[in-house]
Amino acid sequence: MSKVLQSPETSLNSSASSIPQQRKYPFWLMPLLLIVYFGIATLLFFYWVNPSLTGENDKHITADSPRYIYFGESLRSGEIDPYVASALYSFPNTNWGPTLLAYLAPDTYGMMLINLGIFSLSLWFFSRAVHINPALFLLLLVLNPTTTISLLAVNKELLDLLSLSLFLYYLRHHNRLLLLLALTISLVSRFETCATILIFLFFRSRWNLWRGRRLRSLFAYCILLDLGMAFLLSLPSQASRLTEAGDAAGEAVASSGLLLMLNNLEIHFLFVVALVPKLLDNLFAEVFNVSHWFAFSMDDPANTFILFGNNLANLVIVVYLAIRRKLSIRSSIIYYATLIAITMSVSVVIQPRYFYGVYALLCLEGARRIQHTPSEQPGRIVNAVA
Incomplete structure (x- = not known):
């Protein structure tokens, strides 16, 4: 007789047939929700986001989309601007992924259609990797405004979502081609995600002496990051972020003093001390920073309303999971979400959107179904990629 219970590790290696096929929702619900959501997103695109991308107004709605669109247009024209060449020449280069999307899309409308396709494909891979309530997963994702903005502009967050869905699908079905694709996408969009995929595979391998000691493995990882901080901060991407952090201080951003202090701790091999404050600042700061509430502006929603919505969604999903004891x-x-959060915290600039992959995984856990049987013990029930 086969065992009913699975440990977290063995469940990652279980076959696709172990995912229960019975659905507890109408088959038409998910397509209907997607149609409604895409319809609302399209209206937002035409009447709010697209005018900011095409230069019809100067509202700051998306993060770096205008820059990636300019890169793509420069490559299509065949007359590459020296600024574009200098931004794209190095490797690994996280500008390559979003620039490729901008290059492939003939215009902003085509870009939106490509994004909708990537989002739909990511949802499909997630639903085949983990036994979830897909409607709940979609609703939790949409709770974060970063999701909708990612669909309507050129960005790295949507590529993060795709690479994570491919990786989790690999863990379930062992398709090495999809693992390679996940690594490639993450390498040219956000190489921290690529690094966490490799590290997570090592954590699960027989080479990790603390494979069954998850907390100990994470702590050892933090110590290794501390020891390697001098090298990490010497990378070109981190050097530019250090400059950005200094600029933020010059502009008297409220949290910059704390940020510079935490960065100073990192540089002096105290990343373990700086980790928790940086995580809290990235995930929740805007919710509790009352002084920022009165400075919200429709001219800069990216750094006001959308940033606040991002942090509020983080708080909601964490509380939701805590209440459900998940x-x-x-x-x-x-x-895996914790591993990504630790890795992203190395960044010397507070950028909550870097943690969108963490948010997506938390939503996945929130939507994960748990199958109860009489023989299962409370707290030991593990289902799908759990």
Whole structure:
């Protein structure tokens, strides 16, 4: 007789047939929700986002989309601007992914259609990797305004979502081609994600002496990051972010003093001390920074309303998981999300959108179905990629 219970590790290696096929929702619900959501997003695109991308107004709605669009147009024209060449020549280069999307899309409308396709494909891979309530997963994702903005502009967050869905699908079905694709996409969009994929594979391998000791493995990882901080901060991407952090201080951004202090701790091999404050600042700061509430502006929604919505969604999903007692690294989804969060915290600039992949994984855990049987023990139920 086969065992009913699975440990977190063995569940990652279970076959696709172990995912229960019975659905507890109408088959038409998910397509209907997607149609409604895409319809609303399209209206937002035409009447709000696209005018800012095409230069019809100077509202700052998206993060770096205008820059990637300019890169793509420069490459299509065949007359490459020296600024574009200097931004794209190095490797690994996280500008390559979004610039490629901008290059392939003939205009902003085509770009939106490509994004909708990537988003739909990501949802499909997630639903085949983990036994979830897809409607709940979609609703939790949409709770974060970063999701909608990512669909309507050129960005790295949507590529993060795709690479994570491919990786989790690989963990379930062992398709090495999709693993290679996930690594490639993450390498040219956000190489921290690429690094966490490799590290997570090592954590699960027989080479990790603390494979069954998840908290100990994470702590050892933090120590290694501390020891390697001098090298990490010497990377070109981090050097530019250090400059950005200094500029933020010069502009008297409220949190910049704290940020510079935490960066100073990192440089002096105290990343372990700086980690928790940086995580809290990235994930929740704007929700509790009352002084910023009165400075919200429709001319700069990216750094006001959208940033606040991002942090509020983070708080909601964390509280939701805590109430449901699912916020534990015994779940491999939470374990992997924690690994990504630690890695992203190395950044010397506070950028909550870097943590969108963490948010997506938390939503996945929130939507994950748990199958109860009489023989299962509370707290030991593990389903799909958990």
